[in-house]
Amino acid sequence: MPSRRRFLLSAAAGVAAVTAARRRVLSLAAAATAANPAAASKGPPYAVTHTDAEWRRLLTPEQYAVLRQAATERPYSSPLDEDYRAGLFACAGCGQHLFSSRTKFDSHTGWPSFWAPLPDAVATGPDWSLAMFRTEVHCRRCGGHLGHVFDDGPPPTGLRYCINGVALTFAPGPA
Numbered sequence: 235m236p237s238r239r240r241f242l243l244s245a246a247a248g249v250a251a252v253t254a255a256r257r258r259v260l261s262l263a264a265a266a267t268a269a270n271p272a273a274a275s276k277g278p279p280y281a282v283t284h285t286d287a288e289w290r291r292l293l294t295p296e297q298y299a300v301l302r303q304a305a306t307e308r309p310y311s312s313p314l315d316e317d318y319r320a321g322l323f324a325c326a327g328c329g330q331h332l333f334s335s336r337t338k339f340d341s342h343t344g345w346p347s348f349w350a351p352l353p354d355a356v357a358t359g360p361d362w363s364l365a366m367f368r369t370e371v372h373c374r375r376c377g378g379h380l381g382h383v384f385d386d387g388p389p390p391t392g393l394r395y396c397i398n399g400v401a402l403t404f405a406p407g408p409a
């Protein structure tokens with residue numbers, strides 16, 4: 235069965251390529267850590283910074299778990315998931331405006347979902363937790379963890395910003 239054999243060979247080559255690419259990313263990350271351990275552990279300098287004790291005081295336990303410890307809220311637990319009023323969603327950690335209701339859509343995942351953030355509002359980085367590769371989304375102003383971005387969203391971007399509602403505050407008004 236030459237066609238099946240060819241498929242298996244190309245599948246094996248694909249796996250090898252992905253493994254090699256991952257190894258490259260990991261070694262790059264390791265090199266960056268060696269060059270600047272402070273940057274690797276704390277991320278870039280943020281306009282809003284607090285000590286861990288201050289964050290614990292400023293945030294609710296649920297907000298702290300998501301924003302500062304990258305926890306994920308239970309799906310369908312946030313009232314913002316099904317809130318489609320016009321307005322702006324801001325970071326619960328620092329108040330930075332992050333998303334407009336104009337880009338919100340129903341992803342049926344149980345988490346507030348957007349196809350684009352506001353300009354310069356968020357940053358992304360690799361997340362290797364849970365034994366899978368995902369792209370983490372965090373607030374550009376305070377570094378707070380917001381959620382992840384996936385490439386299965388609707389037009390016009392094709393992106394799905396899957397955001398923990400507890401990491402957001404919502405202000406109804408012009409979007």
Ligand SMILES: [Zn+2]
Pocket residue numbers: 325326327328329330373374375376377378
């Ligand atoms: Zn923030």
